[in-house]
Amino acid sequence: MQKIILATGESLQITNNNFAAEVTEGFQPAILARLVDGETLAIHMKNAVDPEWCQQVTERFIQHPATTTENVTPPLYSLGSHLYSCATGDEVSGYFLDVERMNGAIKSVLPEGHDPIVAFLQEACELNNAKFEYLSCNGMSVRHGSLRIWGKGVQASNDKQYYFAAPHEDYEETNANHPALHQIYGLNNLYSIILCIDAVVDREPETLVWNRRMTLEEIRNPDNKHAWSSYGYKESLIEGIDAVSIRLKKGDAAIIPAHNVHAVIGHPGFNRCSYMAFFHLVKTSPAGFSKMVFRT
């Protein structure tokens, strides 16, 4: 068992008796089926993209005029739109109009407009004879992921780790808030693919994924809310639960079940940039999957 005391005083007891992320060298689209079939909880793909590519994308992203601060604590800066920050039932004006604007911005940041996350996921679909769909509405669709700066503006009086993202999940409530999105409604899963495009050597944050899902009732119970983060849940809900820790270096990628509780802990003063997206899977047979729906 590993005990982590955060700068803010919370303690996280990380047990991993039965879990570890499966580690590969480079992008391995064939491995996605193992995650889907429950043979592994998370995947860490080392050296998935070239560090020089990462550098170029990071610089263009940070300088992009549309990169803005999100209205959350701990702080987060991003270029991209998010379904979770869109009001209930307000997909068209809240999310898809923004997505249309962001598709162009992200494309302009990616060299030659090539999106390595979309390419990887499409390849994984081909290998599984599965259909790939962009989440769409009224002729608008989510064609790229989202760029983020984690840890910027985080200050601490000691050198302990700090939440860059408090323990949270990205599926239940967001899905419940958007029943009109038929492509994804009721799919009961959501994975996140995260590409680390900038991190300081030896000060890379850790992504923690617990073997724990929350029900909508637990999510909506105000007693479960995190003490000081603007979102997420308190630590007692994950106490003693097995977790996987993934430490992404620049150029590494991970796939995690975002329907499980997860968090990011980092070192104050050491930012990390990522390019990430979400996807849902339709599973019609015990092995593999038949369709993937891409979104942010």
Ligand SMILES: O=C(O)CCC(=O)C(=O)O
């Ligand atoms: O960047 C990570 O490691 C995880 C990010 C995350 O939890 C999210 O974007 O919802």
Ligand SMILES: [Fe+2]
């Ligand atoms: Fe998340």
